[in-house]
Amino acid sequence: MVEGKVVLVTGAGGGIGRDIALLMARHxxxxVVNDVGASVSGEGADVGPAQKVVDEIVSAGGEAVANTDxxxxxxxxxxxxxxxxxQYGRIDCVVNNAGILRDRxxxxxTAEEFDAVxxxxxxxxxxxxxxxxxxxxxxESGCFVHMTSTSGLIGNLGQANYNAAKLGIMALSKSIALDMEKFNVRSNCVAPFAYSRMIGAIPTDTPEQQARVExxxxxxxAKIAPICVYLASDQAAEVNAQVFAVRNNEIFLMSQPRPIRSVQRxxxxxxxxLAEHGMPALKGSFIPVERSGEVFTWDPV
Known part of the structure; x- marks a missing residue:
């Protein structure tokens, strides 16, 4: 699918990024396997994780190089x-996957917790x-795959920093798609559901939270990697400015903000x-104050 392409995957020393890097190489x-080797909160650094993924790729017959920036x-x-x-003479795809959490x-x-994320x-x-x-x-070619999150697209508790960043990434991707379409450059987002160190920081203080994490x-x-490889391939040439969610074996095309209903005087x-007429007329179409888990209420298939 991506034969001969050069792909940079950030945060690829483990979790989702690792599986994306491995499948890119397999195809x-x-x-370029980037990972600073830090903790989930972004502290510390270790060259080991990125190099370990490179070693996996090379041992399977692929080509890869580690980066710890x-x-x-x-x-x-x-x-x-x-x-x-x-190293390889060009670059064809960037997968923006690196991330940290500072949930509060x-x-x-704090301002530092917001800024760091x-x-x-x-x-x-x-x-x-x-x-x-x-x-x-x-x-005049290239593509971006950005990791967003339903925590940002829909909402989640205790993650104002993460949610703001992830919703911002959707808008960033759309702007890139608009500005660079004339150069045959594409930009899309993927909102992954997958267990990783990042998800491991979700609170499990209540039975409901524990059930959600389970x-x-x-x-x-590994379920996230296929759509990333597809989006990086020439077969996705007509896929641009879209937002996908991947949840086990389900793939969703996510909505983007559009007018729902209007009132006019x-x-x-x-x-x-507005109090007497405007808001009562619009109220039936209000978006509920929900978390991601309250929208995706069924078990993954």
Whole structure:
């Protein structure tokens, strides 16, 4: 599917990123395996995880190289893209998968906790994508696969930083798709359901939370990789600016914000008329205050 392509996968030392890197290589891609080797909260660093995945790819007959730069630093993001070009002569796909968690209820969240998560998820996706964009423009081809989350698309408790970053990534992807379509560059999002270190940080204080985590454990990271390989392939040439969710063996095309219902008064609105007429007319179409788990209520197939 991706024979001869050069793919950079960030956060690929374990979990979802590892399985994406392995399957990309199995389908013929040359892979730059990026991972700083940090904890789920982003602390510490270890070159081991990225190199271990490279060793797996090479032992299976593929081509790969390790990178331990941080996506949260624009210069480091540029270096990882340069490494791909120097090592393999080009770059064809960026999979923005790197992420950390600093979960905290909003009224307790610190500025540092908010900033750290946005730096890795949202800024990191921008930095790496921006570094690759010039190469994609010059060669008039390329694609981005960004990891978003239903926590951002729908909502989740205690993750204002993560949710803001993940919803921002959807808008970033759409902007890239719009701005670079004329250069034959595509940008899409994947919202993965899979058990990994990231999911391991979900609270399990209540029976309901424990049951939710047990369901998620059934969904392995390997289930996320196929759609990423497909999106990186030439067979996905007409797939652009879309958001997919992958939940075990289910693949969803997710909605994007569009008008639902409108009200109009020829004389214009006042606060009073909005209270008496406008909001009551719209109320039946209000979006509920829900979490992701309250929308995806059935067991994964």
């Amino acid at each position: 013929g891609a040359r892979v 941080s996506v949260s630093d624009p210069a480091a993001a540029a270096r990882m893209v340069e490494q791909a070009v120097q 209820f909003f009224h307790k969240m 946005l730096k890795v998820h949202l800024y990191g996706s921008f930095y790496v994508s921006r570094a690759a964009a010039n190469y994609f423009k010059e060669q 369901k998620i454990k059934q969904m392995t990271p 020829s004389e214009g609105w006042t606060p009073e008329s």
